[in-house]
Structures are given as C-alpha cells and as structure tokens.
Amino acid sequence: YGIQVNGTTYEGDSYYFKTAPPTGSKQKVRIWAMGDAGDGSPNQREVRDAYLKRIQNDNRQTDAVLFLGDNAYAIGTDEEYQNNFFNIYQDYFFKNNVIWAIPGNHEYYSGVQSRREIAYFQIFSQPQNGESGGVPSGSEMNYSFDYGNVHVVALDSYGIEQDKYRLYDTLSPQVEWLKKDLAANRLPWTIVMFHHPPYTKNSHDSDTETELVLIRQNLNPILERYKVDLVLSGHSHLYERSRPTRGHTGLAPTFNEAAHLTSTSSGKYDNSPNSCAYVKNGGDEGVIYVVAGSSGRNNGLDGPAHPAMPFKNFQNGGSVVIEVEDNRLNYEWLCNDGVVRDQFTIFKNVNKTTQLKARHGEVVTLTPSWKGATSWSNGSNQPTLSFTLTGDTTLTVRDEAGCLLDRFVVSVSEKPALSFDKPLANACAGAALSVPFSVTNTDHNRWKYTLQLSDNQGNFSQPVTLSTESNEAFSATLPTSLPSGDNYRLRIVANVAGIAPVVSANFSIQQKPSATLSGAATIEAGQSTPLTLQFSGSGPWTYQLSNNAPATTSSNPLTISVSPLTTTVYTVTSVSNACGTGTTNGNARVEVTPKIATQMPVGIILCDESVFDLPFTVTGGFDTGIGFEAQLSDKEGNFTTSRTVGSGSQSPLKVTIPANVEIGGNYRLRIKPTQNANANLTPSDVFSLKQRAKATLSGDTTIAFGGEAKLKLSVQGTFPVTYVLSDNNTASVSNNVSSISVKPALETTYTLKSVTNVCGNGSVGGNARVSVLLTAIAPVSDEDLRVLPNPTHSKVKVEAKVFSQKSGDWELLDAQGKTLNKGHFRKGTLHGLDISLEDTVPGAYLLRFVVEGQTIVRKVVKL
Incomplete structure (x- = not known):
C-alpha cells in the first residue's frame, strides 16, 4: 500500500500489512499487548526490542497489537503521542501491523473527561459500525473486532458518557452495548481490554480506589456471565495475573481460593508442580485477569500481592504475547530482558x-x-x-x-460373519471345487481365508487345507486319494481376530462319470437319424452333445434323434454327475445332401443390363466352404445353354443381365454350387425381359426473337419413355421419333439430361443448337441506349437519350424467355433507371424495352 502526506507519497516493500483471516477460522493467531507504554523511557524501548527480537526468526506476522491505555504520557497531547508513541514504534512495526487501542486516564488529562475532544480520538479511528465484527457500538469509546476464532472487546474505563455514566455504571450505553456484543458473539475465545483493573495492589489499590471497586462489583459479574476468557488492563505500573476467578466482588481479604477459583493450578503447563493447563469446557470456569501496566512506566511497589493476583512482577517491564490456535491459548509475560517470567495455557472442550x-x-x-x-x-x-x-x-x-x-x-458396529453362499453338491475325488462364500460387516478384501476339508466322518482334528484366498470364492482340487463317504464337511477360517469360523453341511464324495458316443449315418437334408450314448459311473448323468444345451438322463444307453442341416460330426463335449465332470469318448458323423432354391425378388422388372440381388436358400450344407453361381436360361426357360450372370459365397448374389440378350421370352434363373458339389436345384419362376431406353436429340436451327423451334427426338426401348431436356422441360413419348417445341430468348444449345422407362435410367446423346435473331424498333447505337456496367455483379443502370420523350415498359428475361422482372417507365424518367440482378444466378439475360409497340433488346451478362 502507499500513503500520501502533504503531497508526498510513501510506499515501498516495507509498506504492507496482513489482512484478517475468515471469521471463525482456526489458524494460529498472535496478539501482542502493552499497557501504560508511552512514557518515552528506556524501558519502553527495551520492551519493544525484546518482543521484536523474540519473533524475528519465526517468519510469522503479528496479527493484532493492543494498547491498553496511557499510551502517551503525561496528558496524552498530540505532541506527546508524536514523541512517546509514534517516534518509538513507527519505524519498527506500525507500517505492517493493525493497532487496536483504548484510552486510559492520562489521555483525558489534556481535555474534559466527558468530551471526546482529546488527541486520542483524533489519532485513532476505531470501528464503530461493526466493520471488523461484533455488534456496532456507534461510539468512539468502545468497539469490538473478530480475528480468526478470537473476539476482542475494547472498553473506555475513564471517559464519561452522557455527562454521568462511567464504565462501572450498568445502565451506561457502553455496558448495554457490551452485553449485546457478548451475547451475539459465537467465537470460542473472548478477550476484553479496558484500562482500570478490577484487582491490583502496590501501584494502585483496588480496595481503596472507588472506580476500581465499582468496576469489580458491577462489571466482573457481566464478564463472568458471558464466559469471557481473559481481561487485559493497565493503570498499575507492574505485572499482575490471576488464576481463573469467579464470584469475587469484595475486598481483598474476602478472597477465598476454594470459593473463588475454578483451578488452583499455575496454568504454566511446563511440567513444574501444580502447573496443568486451565480447562474450559463450557461451564462456569471463571475469568483470568491480567494487569500489564509496565510496558513503559514501571514504578510498581514490592508490597504484598493481591490474593486474587498471585503472579506478580514489579522489577521488570514487559508485554503480553498471546497465541491462539483452534482450542488452545498460550499466554506469556515477556519481560524487557527477553525472559518469559509468567505463562499459562488454556484448553477448551478437552478431556472428552x-x-x-x-x-x-x-x-x-x-x-x-x-x-x-x-x-x-x-x-x-x-x-x-x-x-x-x-x-x-x-x-x-x-x-x-x-x-x-x-x-x-x-x-x-455389527459383528462380522462368514457364510457359504450355497449348499454343496456331491463331489468326486480329484475334481475341481468352486466354493463361493460371503463375509459381512467387514472389509473382506483385507483378510485371507482358508478352506479346510474334514475327514469322511466330518471331524476337523486333522483338516486338509484346500485353498487360501482373499476374495469371496475358493477354487480348489479335491485329493484323488479321498475315500468315498457321505459325511464330509468344509470349514472356512479367517486369518484375523473377530471373525468366527463357519462349517458347511455334510456332502458326499463319489466317483466321476464317462460317456461314449456312436451312430454314423448318411441322410437327405430334413431327415433325422438316431445316435447312441453309453454311460459309466453313477447316474443320473448330465451331458452336452456338441453345441447343444446340457441335458440330464438316467437312461443307459441313451438314444438321441438328430436332424442336422449340414454334414455334422457329433461329439460329447461334457458329462457330469453329482461328483463333477467326467471323461468323454467317440463321435458320430452324419452326412447331409443339401438343397438350393432360387427366389425372384417380389415385383422386380428385369431389363437388359439390369443389376440386382438374387436371393436363394440352402437347405443343408456342404463339407467345406463353397461358392455359388447364378445361371440365366435361354428364351424358352431351358438351362442346356445357360449363361453365368453372377457369382458369390452367400445369398444374395449380385446378378447382371447381359446387354445383348433377346427381349421378351420366358426366362428363368437358378443358383448352383461351384466345384461340382452335389445338391438339388430349384429354379426361379418364369419372367420376360424389357428393353432399356436410348434417346438422341438433333435439329440445329435459327429463329427470330419470340419464335418457336422444332427439335427431333429419336428413341429406342420399351415404351412409354420419359425424357428431361436441358431446360428441365419433361414429357413422355411412345414413338421412336418425336418433335419437341422450344422458344429460347437467346442462342441455346439443347441436350438431354435423362431418359427413363420401366427399366430405369437409359442412355442419351446428341444436341440441337437454336440461334435467336434479336430485333429493335430502329437502329439504336450504344450511345443512345447504354446499359452499364455490362457485365455486372449486381445491377445495371439504363441511360436512353433517344426515348427521353416517350413512355414504355421493360422486362428482364432469362435464356429460355422467362420473365424474371418487369416495370414501367414514363417519358423523361428513363435516364438513370436502375434494374437489379441481385436475385439471379450468373449467366446471360435479356433486357427488352417496348416503346409504342416497338421493341429494343439488349443482352446483359451477370458475373
């Protein structure tokens, strides 16, 4: 940041400060507090230097600096503030630290106690509207602020409000605000600072000075009621500190440790005798009161300590260093020689x-x-x-x-349990065993589990370990040497405490099965034949024949009827019984003769050069991969002199009718296998062939503008035939030679875009050039009738001197004579006539002018 004073700007690397953290955050907060500091003494400087030396190497900013009143001796004038306050501190920490101050009695000695006209209020601007947290006070005398999870309340214990109220008056605006502020506070730590201490001896005496007596009697109960943690004061020029204190508002002799202390510990938390930290868990745990009035002025007496303030030091000046982190507060009295001569720690919400x-x-x-x-x-x-x-x-x-x-x-939360997922089936010696299990109420993947097998009487005195897994399924192989029995059991044991073993129900171990297949045969496609399956071992048997679904039987031998569509070799892929999977032997080859049927696509019309997909079905199959070819019969439907018109490996085949085939007839198609494979063939139904259209255009000629030309169209193929001319005119004809009428506005070469009939698109050729003679009412030069610019990109301007005395009409026509735009002009207005070609495509166009029945034409080209 930078500041400007009398036109001079002060800024640089040393001009910075640390912003406050979010209210309620639990990060570490460091607070430095000094009372009665501003007397300009060597002690003031020594206290300052002791603290700065203490923190110079810990790379942490001081978060808040508190001044507890009597900040500039002797009467708090502006000059004394400059000499004994700013000159002492400004080059050391004022640039980088936020200062929170309260006035003492000496600040008011330069003015009137009931007025805020003293230098203190001109120098400090404290938050009156809750800008830094807390309830707005609306006063310069008192305020509060939040820093992290610490709430600090600042009070004026000497000033007079409304000409009658001091801080010890419970009806004063300051106390009324204090109660609202403390009630609204939700932060765990509360520190209150005001200059005049409730308990003190040897510099001032809280038993004999009325203002101190009244503060103790009237203010202390409020601080205790709202569970204030720490009260910082000055005024007495020495150091004093209490234990957590409650309920004592009387004179010093009435103080009783048993009645007025919540802890008799020193709170130093340094392993010295009776030094445990203070604990505050939300009850009535008392307030710690501190007098820190020797940060500058240090002239306390060596008399008896106040019984509520047993920790006392009058020899050394010093300052208070407080560090708060989360629920821990550390307090130190740092003396001017760098020695910590008092300390305590408070914990909140502990011992849980x-x-x-x-x-x-x-x-x-x-x-x-x-x-x-x-x-x-x-x-x-x-x-x-x-x-x-x-x-x-x-x-x-x-x-x-x-x-x-x-x-x-x-x-x-819930005891873990092992369980088998399903009852165990009978098993065979030497067979693979899969045993799924479940583990509930634990992170089962973290443990290992062992599967054990009992003897054939179900005893686990000498169990056989089958498998150890960490998932929820065992895979194991039963020993081949196991004797048969019906009372085997399994047990699952976990390798961690807290999970009880689980034992299965009884199951049997038996012998494995085998199966042998026979029954080779030759059949036609669609017929069936029997196969024989011979079993050994214990029934019932579950078997799987080739790729069929598994089946179960108790018959031995077993006859199975099969109807393969292709030559098939049958095998027994598996056999099992209650004991597991056995062995298989033998096979049966069934030879099948296939059939091929050809189907014409529904509604298809075939022509010379037709290309289409011809579907067919194969009943049965072939031993090896085989190709197919499509054959076209002769005109009478016979295949003696057939023509191959397509080939492929599967239905449908792509078929092409030859171009030189005879039109009409009773043709048929069939599919047959290649490589001389044996099969029964069924041809398609009879069909006739149509002829694809061919058309040629001719007839070059010349016509006058507006005249008509006749073009010649020559056609071959099955009628009717539909043609499309290059000008998109279309029509159907049923004759080999036809005449087409056209009326072009410009010279045009006509071609055929397409010609179609029942066979689809045919072939086109030829062209016809029609020349058009343009005429006008009289020879008109380019100077008399100018169309500019020409060619053009968007519009033309027409300038016509010869017709300046005549009215008429104009038209814009395309090459086919179609009117695209038109208009009327009056005599004398033709000069500067603009005609737009914005909505036209690039090409040649005509501008036609009609004046008193006579016509003038100009060609215009759009780019």
Whole structure:
C-alpha cells in the first residue's frame, strides 16, 4: 500500500500489512499487548526490542497489537503521542501491523473527561459500525473486532458518557452495548481490554480506589456471565495475573481460593508442580485477569500481592504475547530482558469421552481434542492414531504433562460373519471345487481365508487345507486319494481376530462319470437319424452333445434323434454327475445332401443390363466352404445353354443381365454350387425381359426473337419413355421419333439430361443448337441506349437519350424467355433507371424495352 502526506507519497516493500483471516477460522493467531507504554523511557524501548527480537526468526506476522491505555504520557497531547508513541514504534512495526487501542486516564488529562475532544480520538479511528465484527457500538469509546476464532472487546474505563455514566455504571450505553456484543458473539475465545483493573495492589489499590471497586462489583459479574476468557488492563505500573476467578466482588481479604477459583493450578503447563493447563469446557470456569501496566512506566511497589493476583512482577517491564490456535491459548509475560517470567495455557472442550462405531476391519483414526504432544495408551506418541478395528476397543490419550485425558470407546458396529453362499453338491475325488462364500460387516478384501476339508466322518482334528484366498470364492482340487463317504464337511477360517469360523453341511464324495458316443449315418437334408450314448459311473448323468444345451438322463444307453442341416460330426463335449465332470469318448458323423432354391425378388422388372440381388436358400450344407453361381436360361426357360450372370459365397448374389440378350421370352434363373458339389436345384419362376431406353436429340436451327423451334427426338426401348431436356422441360413419348417445341430468348444449345422407362435410367446423346435473331424498333447505337456496367455483379443502370420523350415498359428475361422482372417507365424518367440482378444466378439475360409497340433488346451478362 502507499500513503500520501502533504503531497508526498510513501510506499515501498516495507509498506504492507496482513489482512484478517475468515471469521471463525482456526489458524494460529498472535496478539501482542502493552499497557501504560508511552512514557518515552528506556524501558519502553527495551520492551519493544525484546518482543521484536523474540519473533524475528519465526517468519510469522503479528496479527493484532493492543494498547491498553496511557499510551502517551503525561496528558496524552498530540505532541506527546508524536514523541512517546509514534517516534518509538513507527519505524519498527506500525507500517505492517493493525493497532487496536483504548484510552486510559492520562489521555483525558489534556481535555474534559466527558468530551471526546482529546488527541486520542483524533489519532485513532476505531470501528464503530461493526466493520471488523461484533455488534456496532456507534461510539468512539468502545468497539469490538473478530480475528480468526478470537473476539476482542475494547472498553473506555475513564471517559464519561452522557455527562454521568462511567464504565462501572450498568445502565451506561457502553455496558448495554457490551452485553449485546457478548451475547451475539459465537467465537470460542473472548478477550476484553479496558484500562482500570478490577484487582491490583502496590501501584494502585483496588480496595481503596472507588472506580476500581465499582468496576469489580458491577462489571466482573457481566464478564463472568458471558464466559469471557481473559481481561487485559493497565493503570498499575507492574505485572499482575490471576488464576481463573469467579464470584469475587469484595475486598481483598474476602478472597477465598476454594470459593473463588475454578483451578488452583499455575496454568504454566511446563511440567513444574501444580502447573496443568486451565480447562474450559463450557461451564462456569471463571475469568483470568491480567494487569500489564509496565510496558513503559514501571514504578510498581514490592508490597504484598493481591490474593486474587498471585503472579506478580514489579522489577521488570514487559508485554503480553498471546497465541491462539483452534482450542488452545498460550499466554506469556515477556519481560524487557527477553525472559518469559509468567505463562499459562488454556484448553477448551478437552478431556472428552467419545463413543464411536465402525465396521470390523475399518481403519479408525483418532484425534485428541487438543493441539500438542500426546501419549496413547497403546504406546504411540503420534499426534493422531490410526488402527484397524477387529474388536471392541477402548483407548486413552494423555498430553505430555499428564494433565489432559481423552477417552475413545470404539465398538464394532455389527459383528462380522462368514457364510457359504450355497449348499454343496456331491463331489468326486480329484475334481475341481468352486466354493463361493460371503463375509459381512467387514472389509473382506483385507483378510485371507482358508478352506479346510474334514475327514469322511466330518471331524476337523486333522483338516486338509484346500485353498487360501482373499476374495469371496475358493477354487480348489479335491485329493484323488479321498475315500468315498457321505459325511464330509468344509470349514472356512479367517486369518484375523473377530471373525468366527463357519462349517458347511455334510456332502458326499463319489466317483466321476464317462460317456461314449456312436451312430454314423448318411441322410437327405430334413431327415433325422438316431445316435447312441453309453454311460459309466453313477447316474443320473448330465451331458452336452456338441453345441447343444446340457441335458440330464438316467437312461443307459441313451438314444438321441438328430436332424442336422449340414454334414455334422457329433461329439460329447461334457458329462457330469453329482461328483463333477467326467471323461468323454467317440463321435458320430452324419452326412447331409443339401438343397438350393432360387427366389425372384417380389415385383422386380428385369431389363437388359439390369443389376440386382438374387436371393436363394440352402437347405443343408456342404463339407467345406463353397461358392455359388447364378445361371440365366435361354428364351424358352431351358438351362442346356445357360449363361453365368453372377457369382458369390452367400445369398444374395449380385446378378447382371447381359446387354445383348433377346427381349421378351420366358426366362428363368437358378443358383448352383461351384466345384461340382452335389445338391438339388430349384429354379426361379418364369419372367420376360424389357428393353432399356436410348434417346438422341438433333435439329440445329435459327429463329427470330419470340419464335418457336422444332427439335427431333429419336428413341429406342420399351415404351412409354420419359425424357428431361436441358431446360428441365419433361414429357413422355411412345414413338421412336418425336418433335419437341422450344422458344429460347437467346442462342441455346439443347441436350438431354435423362431418359427413363420401366427399366430405369437409359442412355442419351446428341444436341440441337437454336440461334435467336434479336430485333429493335430502329437502329439504336450504344450511345443512345447504354446499359452499364455490362457485365455486372449486381445491377445495371439504363441511360436512353433517344426515348427521353416517350413512355414504355421493360422486362428482364432469362435464356429460355422467362420473365424474371418487369416495370414501367414514363417519358423523361428513363435516364438513370436502375434494374437489379441481385436475385439471379450468373449467366446471360435479356433486357427488352417496348416503346409504342416497338421493341429494343439488349443482352446483359451477370458475373
């Protein structure tokens, strides 16, 4: 950032500050607080330097700097602020840190206590409208702000509101706002700062000074009610700190540890005697009060400590360093010589008992409720503990000092169970065995499972291990040496605790089957023949013949009727019984003579040079792959002198009728196999052939404009024949020679686009050129009638001097004489007549002008 003062801009790498994190975030927050700092003394500078030296190597920004009043001695004037405040700090941390301040009594000594006209309020601009969090105060005296998960409240303990209220007046606007702000706060940590301390001795005395007595009596209960964690004050020029305190509003002699402390620990959390951290779990755990009034002025007395404030230091100046991360607050009193002479730690929402449920085999991760070193009951010292749950488990974790204890009771949500997916069928010695099984309520793929076989009496005293798997199906082979029996059982055992073994029902082990096939034969396509299947082993038998579906029988031998469509070699592909799969032998070859039937496509018309697909059916088949050919009979339907008109390997065949075949007749088609293969052939029905159309155009001639020309059309083929002329005129004819009338507007060469009849498209040829003579009312030169530009891309302008005194009409015609556009012009208006060709395609066009019955024509070309 940069700032401008009196026209001079100050900016650079050292002009930066850190923005606040999202409200409620749990990241580490560092707060530095100083009270009664601004006296310009060496102690003030030493306190400053001790803190800056402390943080210089940790690469962390200070998040908030708090000044607790009496910031500039002796009376808080603008000059004293410059000399004892800005000159001391501005080159060290003011450029980069947000300053949050409150006034003390010395700020008001330069003005009136009930007015905000002192230098403090000119120097500091604090949030009055909730800009930094909290409830808007609407006042310069008090405000609050949020930083991470810390809520800080700043109060004015010396100023007078409405000419009558001090901070200790519970009806004051400041206290009314305080209660609303604390009630609205949802952040876990609350720090309140005001200058005058509720408890202090040896610089000021909270038993004899009325304003301190009233603050303790009236303000402390509010702070305790809203569970404030820490109160920071100054005023007394020494250091004092309480334990978590509640309910004490009387004089010092009335303080009773048993009644007024929620913890007698020092809170230092440094493994010294009675130093466990303070714990606040949402109950009435008291408030810690701090007097940090020696950050500059340091003239406290070495008298007896206030009983509520046992931690005291009057020799050294110092400042408060607070670090908050998630649910842990660390506090230090950092003295001007760099020594930390007091500290404490607070934890919130710790010492928990957590009930958890998880699946057997699930990896459970446990995290203590505090930040810091840990010691788990299973010996681990990791910050978090992950383990695989195989049974109900209770684990505890302590902090390094033995002050905190979390208990985790982890139960298996549902006990895991093994089961066989289906009853076991009878089996054969030496046979492959597939045993699907299920494991519920655990991550089954993480474990291994062993399949065991009992003896033939069902006992597992010496089980046989058949397979070990990690999925849910066993594949095993039974030993060939097993004796027959009806009382075998299987057992599945898991390799992890918490899963009970499962035992199957009894099943039998028997001998394997075999099957032999016979019955070779020769048949015609469509006939049937018997095959014989001979079994051995125990019935019933399940067999599969070639590619047929499996079947089961108790008959031995078994006769099977088959009707193959092609020559087939039958085999027994499998045989099984209650014991499993056996062996197969033999085969039966059935020879089949095929049939071929030719079908004409429904409604087809055949012509010379017709190309079409001819379908056929084959009943039966051939030993090897074979080709087919299509034959065309003679005109009488006989195949003695047939012609091959197509070939291929499957139906349909692509057939082409020859061009030189005789028209009409009683023709037939048939399909026959190549390579002299034996088959019965059925030809198609009788059909006659049509002739494809051929047409030639001729008749060059010359006509006058508007005249008619006759073209000659010569046609061959089966009538009627339909032609399409090059000008898209079409008609049908039934004669070999026909006349076609045309009326072109320009010279045109006519051709035939197409000619068709019942056979489809025929062939066309020839052309006819018609020349057109253009006439006008009188010889008109290009100077008298100008059409410009010509050629053109879009439009022409017509300039006609000779007709400037006459009216008439104009037309735009295409080459076939079709009017595309027209209009009327009056005499004297023909100059500058614009005619558009925007909607026409490139080509030649005519402009025709009719004036008093006479015609003038001009040719126009569009590019």
